[in-house]
Amino acid sequence: MSGVVVAVGLLGCGGAEQEMAQGDVLGRDDQEIVGGIEARPGSHPWIVSLGDGVSHFCGGSLIRVSATRNETDIVLTAAHCVYDGWSGLTVTAGAHDLFRPTANQVTVRVSQVVYHPRYNPDTTMNDVAVLKLARPIPFGGSGCGISPTMRPNLKVQAAAGSSWVMPVCLPAAGELVPDNVEATVAGWGLTQEGGHDTSSILLQVGVPTVNSRQAAQSYLSQGITIDPSAMLAAGYPQGGRDACQGDSGGPLVIKKGSNYFLQGITSFGVGCARAGLPGIYARVSNYIPWINTQVRSLSSVASM
Structure with missing residues (x-):
């Protein structure tokens, strides 16, 4: 499976040292959204930045762990x-411009990490x-996945009363x-693929979900197996819009009613935004029982 490791771009792991050691791997650790726009500040209140004490390298999502307490300690x-270690790992919530911290954001140390026991670094399965988190992060209001200010093509300030921190909803198992x-x-x-400069500003892009059989066929030509039960594909046939290095671990959300649901976790791709090769995301609904088990075991505020 070594060919897969070289071909696949993990979209947000490692850091500067790993990049130098694996220069031929198009990972998403150090790349931003391709073909997207600046997000409205505060419009993705569940997204967090994972940092190593020096710089951002991955994304993540806050989830609700209690029906009665408006705080969470799970990402x-x-x-x-x-997978390669998490010493010094921190999570920053409520951020927009990572170079210009505001009173809206909070950074918390990560105290424990559990990755899926069947995660395979060669195939990127699971x-x-x-x-x-070492301490819970409070958020405003009840519920989950609420973002009245998220609109795809406008660059404006967050609307009055919008929440900068809010957990995302999880789909049904x-x-x-x-x-x-x-x-x-x-x-x-x-x-952009192969780029070196990252934007400190949170970016977003809209991409349509892709038929699993179609995605599997596209990646078969690259020698990569797509498991429809564990993976979700999204992107345009012509390419041009995609997640990229540095976006790994971040949320792919779909709106249902008035709420946004975390349907995918940014995982990998061959390059970034290439035609015929949509981005691949871990299918969150496949892991709900496992996630709930971890929350009950780890969280200090859970009531599930």
Whole structure:
């Protein structure tokens, strides 16, 4: 499977040292959204930045762990973001411009990491991990996945009363996402394949979900197996819009009613935004029982 490791771009693991050691791997650790726009500040209140004390390298999502307490100490991210170690790992919530911290954001140390026991770094199967924070992060209001200010093509300040920190909703176990449904992915990764400069500003891009059989066929030509039960594909046939290095572990959300649901965790791709090769995301609905088990075991505020 070594060919897969070289071909696949993990979208947000490692850091500067790993990049130098694996220069031929198009990972998403250090790349941003391709073909996207600046997100409205505060419009992705569940997204967090994973840092190593020096810089951002992956994304993640806050999830609700208690029906009665408006705080959480659990983050979902990609297993490949933490597989090689997590010493000094921190999570920053409520951020927009990573170079210009504001009173809206909070940084908390990660005290425990559990990645899926069947995560395979060669095939990127089961690319899911749960992070336990050293202390809970409070958020405004009840519920989950609420973002009245998220609009795809406008660059404006957050509306009055919008929340900067809010957990995302989780899908039902085994829930399937229809083909060609608009999803939104966000992150602080690179803006083009092979790029070197990352934007400190949170970016987002809309991408349609792709039929699993079609995605599997596309990746078969690259020698990569796509498991429809564990992986979700999203992107345009012509390419041009995608997540990229540095976006790994971040959320792919789909709106259902008035709420946004975490349907995918940014995982990998061949390059970034290439035609015929959609981005691949860990299918969150496949892991709900495992996630719930980890939350009950790890969280100090859970009531599930």
